[in-house]
Amino acid sequence: MKIILVWLMLIITIGLTACGKKDEGDGAAEKAEYVYVPEFKSLDFGDVNTYSMIMKGENFYFPIYNFDEETGMATTSFSKWNINSESMELEKLPISFGTEDSQSDVYKMTMDEEGNVYAILNVYPVVDETFDYEEYSIEYYLCKYHPDYSLATQVNITKEMNKDENNNYPQDMLVDSQGRIYIQCNNLVRVFNENCQMIAEISIDGDWINVMGMSKEGKVYVGEYNYTSDSHGFQLLELDVENNGIGAKYTEGIPDTRFMVPGLEKGALLAGDNSLFSYDFATNTLEKILDWTNCNINGSSIENLDLLPDGRILVVTRDYSTGNGESELAILTKTKASEVDDKQVITVASLYSNYELQNQVVAFNKANPLYQVRVNVYIDDNAEWTDTTYSDAITRLNNDLTGQNAPDIIDLSFQSDLSDYASKGLLEDLTPYLENSASLNKDDFLEPVLDNFTYDGKLVALARQFNIRTIYGKEKFFGEYDGFTMDELFEFVNENPDKPLFQDNSKMGMFSRLATLSFNEFIDYSTGSCDFENENFKKILELSNTQKSVDYQYDSEVSLPELLQTDQVLLNEVYISDMYSYIMYTKMFEEDAVLVGYPTADGSKGVILECYNPYAIVATSKNKDVSWKFMESLYQYTPNENQGYYQFSALKAEMEDMYKEAMEKEYSMDWMTGEYEKDENGELIEIPKTSWGYDNWNVDIYAATQEEVDTVKELIEMASPSNNYMDEKISEIILEEVEPYFLGKKSVEETMDVIQRRVDLYLGENY
């Protein structure tokens, strides 16, 4: 007996002290009985759009939009492709959409089990020189074609579609086993019989329908977010055509669904952004079939989905992150897990699901068949948001980080200040990895970005993108200042009492801006002490209190550019993310603008560098080398002519290409001859590269000058890392305490006293 008890205790002790080998250290994949193995095929058919395609068994059908430049006519043709075909040639089918004297394009198409094709056509008149625009109208036609593609019925349904102007855009269509055609609009489904005559119009409570699909049993359902009940979840509603209304409702445990197709034997397959489920309507049971990332698919990129009779799942995806939006077909085959090679599993912890990360993971997994990167999301997209959702997720993440369930890589987007994690040795120093990397080098990165993630000499994270936050003003007002100390700013405000500094004119806004870079003046992190009872802090509070309202109040009648141009507002807080946004912000004053910067203790111009999506390797990871391999893949740069530069990059090479692209002039071209046009002096005529707008103000943006590029480079060099300017918790305490003062409930001394006491506690705890 004693021996049994001793053994029991020992087992429990080992289990609870988490010394057991819970997760396989070598990262072996968790074994399920079956897995889905993907096979990928490119769907690059040139200009063919996969958005309106029909998937029917192993055949895909594409409506192809054609524009004849000679006749100015737009027509649509119809082609077929088989998934087993080696070639990318499409077989053109003898189907003719629309009428001869009009133009048409296809809104939506579908096909029934017998091979009849159904299409909603958008028919509009041919516009030529003699055309009277008052007669311009768009008409909707519902067409049915026989399996031999000859026209069976064509009915003008414009009247039916336009009955409700909020529901006249067809978003989806399908045909049930009885030949009834369902056309889904915003929050309405119109049902037509096999002769294309409308027989029902079913309205759905709620904002909009997210999905329409059919079950294996032949019933048609729509899915929507349910905001009306207490559960706030996704729900599926059966369409009851006979009674022109909604039949059964399925509200419990339904995942967010973007696609719904009939199941193999019963029910339906429900596809969301992260997973694919099967749902049995008879027993209300939901079963997860797969996670998209485990099949190397980014769930957010799915554009079409179908299930073959042999159980294979066909998924069409489009990668929106590439310039052209490349489409791809994934054929998922159910395979015994024992027949699939083991992969080394790397986990990435992320608080929220992240489209870009999923893309990177999918790309890495495809390129590295020996490894499987998985993303653990701590706040599910479907989760109902409560006061504790965020803190609970952080606690779960922290527990994992300190326990045996630690991820290999962590997405630190949620944490602006990494000092807490870094000081506890939670994050791996990436310097040795960079030094030994064949494809990356420390010198590849901009120094201010590396500074942002360097703690006690250790580089604990890397980020790809950043932006710059600072303040700009007109030269005539601020040209003589080389930055602002707090005293200089007070002096300036006293001299210009009738001129608001910022558009929002609010106390909280002013306080945030004044304090952004000056808080550290009141805190000594080395001793863990603070002094919020000094005169400078009092001045910040008092100056902020001179503003009009407590919180931001937006006057929609006058735009910010107009306020700046007419000197009604003197300063603009800017978020510069690329060359074009820099040019726009400086042109917004329509006079010479200068960098003013946030006020700082030493009077230098305060510029802040904010990084996006930083990633770090967790120090306790057992797969550090593979984790680094994945990290490396996040920071590879391949110049691409078609790629735009929409965000400052941490990579020097990418930034140089951004500058180069921004400086390339564009000239007016005669499109008929293909030659550049010249002015009366024989010079090429420069045209704007793009046009940017803010409120109702627009500006044409021409190629950047060398001076502008140099200024941006200077801005980046002088920027302070965002983690230097404020501890999140201290900021939270201070902002909470200043509000009663701004509301007139407390004196400035009382406010300073409470801030001092609370911040002192926080600092005392940590130092």
Add this chain to the structure above:
Amino acid sequence: MKTPKVQTKNRIGKRLRKARNTTRWYLAPSVLGVLLFFVIPFLVVIYYSMVDNPISNNFVFLENFGRILKNRAFKRAVTNTFSFSMIAVPAAVILSLLMAIMLEVKIPFRSQFRTFFLSPLMVPVASIVLIWQVLFHHNGVVNEFLANFGADKIDWLKSEYSHVVIITLFLWKNLGYNMIIFMAALASIPKDILEVARLESANPFQTFFYIKIRYLSSTILFVTIMSLISSFKVFREIYLLTTDYPYDSIYMLQHFMNNTFASLDYQKLSSAAILMSLVMVVIIGALFLVENHFGKDVEG
């Protein structure tokens, strides 16, 4: 003749062994539960108190205890917690005893009063916090009431008055429970002894101090320990009222532990917890000694 005796002894021994084995099986779930939820977690806490942090887990022996004893926030939390307990616990014991004595007298609406005093126990903490916020908000009922007498508005929860608010809240929440326990204890004092005292011309004060208090000593000890434990738990209400970094006079030990848990400083949290439990052991031990001293001559 001896053989049957040996056989009987053997039979009794077997029965005893069997009974012991059965007892062990009955005890096993409780032992397991205590091990699972108390002993083993406490061992884990001891482990964490002796490593530098939960990531690198380097053994530092007692270094964390040395550090924490120098930590400003910890010292502040200890001072506040003990000053709160020193005021709140005696007040909770004395006031509830007085209330129990008052309700022992046959006054009208006795039962209604009892229910009234017990009602705070039935209110969820979240609701209590809401009520307290309504009362002690800057524009709350208390300030509005005081304004009628020309008093300035007070920020009750973010000033030195916060201590008063929290003690009041603690007493409001706990008096009813303590009172019921005292009422039960008072009812169980042997009536014949009280009758004898009355016949011997003892006045009510003498009866109270020389008889009732002696019979109540074990109840007083129990109520004191329970109130002491409750006083440590007042963090829950303070946290809901004023978040994780309150005004410094109501920053308690559990704030320190909660915040160090959130910032992954498990070593600080564990050392603080061990120190706190040691102090609790000493206090409760002292209370037992006192109870033994005063209650040793009481029957039963």
